[in-house]
Amino acid sequence: MRQVLVLNGPNLGRLGSREPDVYGSASFEELARECREAGRELDMHVEVRQTDDEAELIGWVHEAIDGRLPIVLNPAAFTHYSYALRDALAMRTAPLVEVHLSNPAAREAFRHTSVVAAVADGTIAGFGLMSYRLALHAIADMAGGAGQTGSAGQAGGAGQAGGAGRTGAGAQG
Numbered sequence: 001m002r003q004v005l006v007l008n009g010p011n012l013g014r015l016g017s018r019e020p021d022v023y024g025s026a027s028f029e030e031l032a033r034e035c036r037e038a039g040r041e042l043d044m045h046v047e048v049r050q051t052d053d054e055a056e057l058i059g060w061v062h063e064a065i066d067g068r069l070p071i072v073l074n075p076a077a078f079t080h081y082s083y084a085l086r087d088a089l090a091m092r093t094a095p096l097v098e099v100h101l102s103n104p105a106a107r108e109a110f111r112h113t114s115v116v117a118a119v120a121d122g123t124i125a126g127f128g129l130m131s132y133r134l135a136l137h138a139i140a141d142m143a144g145g146a147g148q149t150g151s152a153g154q155a156g157g158a159g160q161a162g163g164a165g166r167t168g169a170g171a172q173g
Helices: 028-041 054-067 076-080 083-089 129-146
Strands: 002-008 044-050 071-074 096-100 122-125 153-156 161-163
Touching: 002 028, 002 054, 002 129, 028 044, 028 129, 044 129, 054 071, 054 083, 071 129, 096 129, 122 129
Parallel strands: 002 044, 002 071, 071 096, 096 122, 122 153
Antiparallel strands: 153 161
């Protein structure tokens, strides 16, 4: 059974009470349960983690690199400015899918840029909890033999499209 880390950045532990009009009413525990259930369906062991600490998140990325573990990552606010996280992700040794509950391209201008998108296989955004399920399906497909092709594009709501593969040829939003 393939192990996958689902890593979540700042404030995602407050799902359900944090801006439910933007992020939905599901709690972080419900998100974690949904991810584990999707993992079982895909014959993957899914470990879901959340931190508000950039250093801890980078440590988890290093753990994934060392273990050659695929990552589904919601960097949250770190999406837009954490070059330290981006540099850690650039060292990855397994598939990486960036995920967002909301569609950053349809929100405030400062959310339109992802500094991690260029080092991810793709980005899935705007589908609420289903974004995570879609990301896990993408990981299963890539880990199942396709490898890191960088061909996985970006999917999102509200007209978001375009590729952000390993080459950095695309950009979010």
